[in-house]
Amino acid sequence: MSDHHVAPVSGPVPVAVRQPPYYAVVFTSLRTEGDEGYGETAERMGELVKGIPGFLGEDSAREPGGLGITVAYFRDLAGIEAWRAHAEHRAAKAYGREHWYERYSLHIARVEHSHGFERAHG
Amino acid sequence: MSDHHVAPVSGPVPVAVRQPPYYAVVFTSLRTEGDEGYGETAERMGELVKGIPGFLGEDSAREPGGLGITVAYFRDLAGIEAWRAHAEHRAAKAYGREHWYERYSLHIARVEHSHGFERAHG
Numbered sequence: 001m002s003d004h005h006v007a008p009v010s011g012p013v014p015v016a017v018r019q020p021p022y023y024a025v026v027f028t029s030l031r032t033e034g035d036e037g038y039g040e041t042a043e044r045m046g047e048l049v050k051g052i053p054g055f056l057g058e059d060s061a062r063e064p065g066g067l068g069i070t071v072a073y074f075r076d077l078a079g080i081e082a083w084r085a086h087a088e089h090r091a092a093k094a095y096g097r098e099h100w101y102e103r104y105s106l107h108i109a110r111v112e113h114s115h116g117f118e119r120a121h122g
Numbered sequence: 123m124s125d126h127h128v129a130p131v132s133g134p135v136p137v138a139v140r141q142p143p144y145y146a147v148v149f150t151s152l153r154t155e156g157d158e159g160y161g162e163t164a165e166r167m168g169e170l171v172k173g174i175p176g177f178l179g180e181d182s183a184r185e186p187g188g189l190g191i192t193v194a195y196f197r198d199l200a201g202i203e204a205w206r207a208h209a210e211h212r213a214a215k216a217y218g219r220e221h222w223y224e225r226y227s228l229h230i231a232r233v234e235h236s237h238g239f240e241r242a243h244g
Contacts, residue, residue, distance in 0.1 A: 073229075
């Protein structure tokens with residue numbers, strides 16, 4: 001028995017950090033108004049990406065009326081390329097540029113250092 | 123006169139992409155309940171970091187009741203190190219581990235590719 005335990009956390013938690021190197025794809029966007037199928041497609045993409053070899057997980061947050069940030073983690077560039085080339089993902093991106101996004105920025109980055117913190121509940 | 127113009131966007135917009143290489147610091151967190159001075163300190167840190175040489179900007183989003191993601195961009199690792207070593211920032215981080223964060227993950231990554239999109243309003 002430990003004096004410490006981790007309290008159950010409901011809802012999403014940050015993707016666990018891994019031993020570098022690995023890759024992060026940072027997608028930061030400002031949405032247009034209205035849904036126009038966005039929610040459904042976002043959910044579908046979130047499922048599809050799990051099938052990409054080397055996919056390590058993704059975190060997502062959208063501030064109401066503000067920026068959305070999604071960070072997807074991959075073991076290597078091959079996984080990122082496979083996801084980029086995925087036909088259904090390509091179609092969703094093209095539709096997104098037409099309908100969902102006012103602006104976005106995409107950064108593909110090689111993670112060189114990482115660490116995590118988890119509160120101890122005593 | 124152009125046939126296209128960019129509609130004014132109110133509120134934050136994504137940090138403009140730069141020519142790689144540069145660095146991204148991805149901080150993903152789950153907050154404890156209550157503010158406990160978080161808002162005020164977060165604002166202060168957002169001002170302080172602007173004084174770090176090589177700081178390129180940061181984007182932030184927090185989903186109500188969910189994850190928060192902040193991505194800060196720096197020209198080089200020296201800037202990240204200067205920010206990490208900043209006394210007031212160090213104190214805020216220590217306080218944050220005691221009071222504000224249930225969990226967090228930090229990833230320091232070298233951006234190798236980036237691109238941006240901005241909707242044309244015709």
